[in-house]
Amino acid sequence: MKLDIIQKLKEHDLKVTPQRLTILDTLNRYGHASIDEIYKEVKKVHLSISLATVYKNITSLLQVKLIKELALNEAKSKYEIIKEPHSHLICKKCGSIEDINLSEQIEQNASKLASAKEFAAEETELNIYGLCKNCKQNN
Amino acid sequence: MKLDIIQKLKEHDLKVTPQRLTILDTLNRYGHASIDEIYKEVKKVHLSISLATVYKNITSLLQVKLIKELALNEAKSKYEIIKEPHSHLICKKCGSIEDINLSEQIEQNASKLASAKEFAAEETELNIYGLCKNCKQNN
DNA sequence: TAATTATTTGATAACTATTATCAACATGCT
């Protein structure tokens, strides 16, 4: 398991438990996953894990900013491990989410718009909804 | 009440009820409002309105695309009447939401990024989280 | 305007999602 993750957990007095690591591993493999997806996946490894444990971990990991929430229109939130800022292509049909690199231009442009309103921008979120390559074809 | 709204309701066999109009009026006045905010506000006019009625109306209005959902990170969704595409400045402290015009540049740039992945973009959503003018000062 | 039909409303039950509680247990430290 990644050193920097364990590092960050310890920094915030979060213990390195097998359940927690499996949740993080699931997020790594899925890229983006909902509570239910995480729960089902982690159960394959920890047969008796409680759904409450998943919720509690997600909350802790959000607090220490190891993961972030992805609130979606007309669907349940997904979660992802925080890495470089990026944007999302979200398929309205199959729900798949693909990362794309947020161009510098867009980010600069956005913070310019924000500061014009005397708003202190901290985070820019760009989501593009539509149909993914696959769903576009099999329609 | 706006003609085009009534028009659109009738087009979709949605009856023009006082409750429905008050919900739309609340959204107009608030700009962006959550279910609870709408419920509390509409109750001032229709003392006995049921929360279920608010939910049912929001669902109907979403379906006919008179309103849209605004899914937020770590907060309940807000709803707004659909008008020209625009972006949002979302204050992490007080929760206020301000509309800003999404620049043409950003939109073009976004759909370029999308089509490079063979993704059929339909809607671009840009949210900027941070501190609003007010909260930035009184900190 | 009265009758007819379809939709909506309000009350509330049912269901789903999330959080709180707590004793047993595991982790990290000395």
Next chain:
DNA sequence: AGCATGTTGATAATAGTTATCAAATAATTA
């Protein structure tokens, strides 16, 4: 190994959303 503290799993408690249905209302027609 022993201690302190955080975590887990079970489950109760809350909160949020959807389903049900009879009564009421809106729209249409005669």
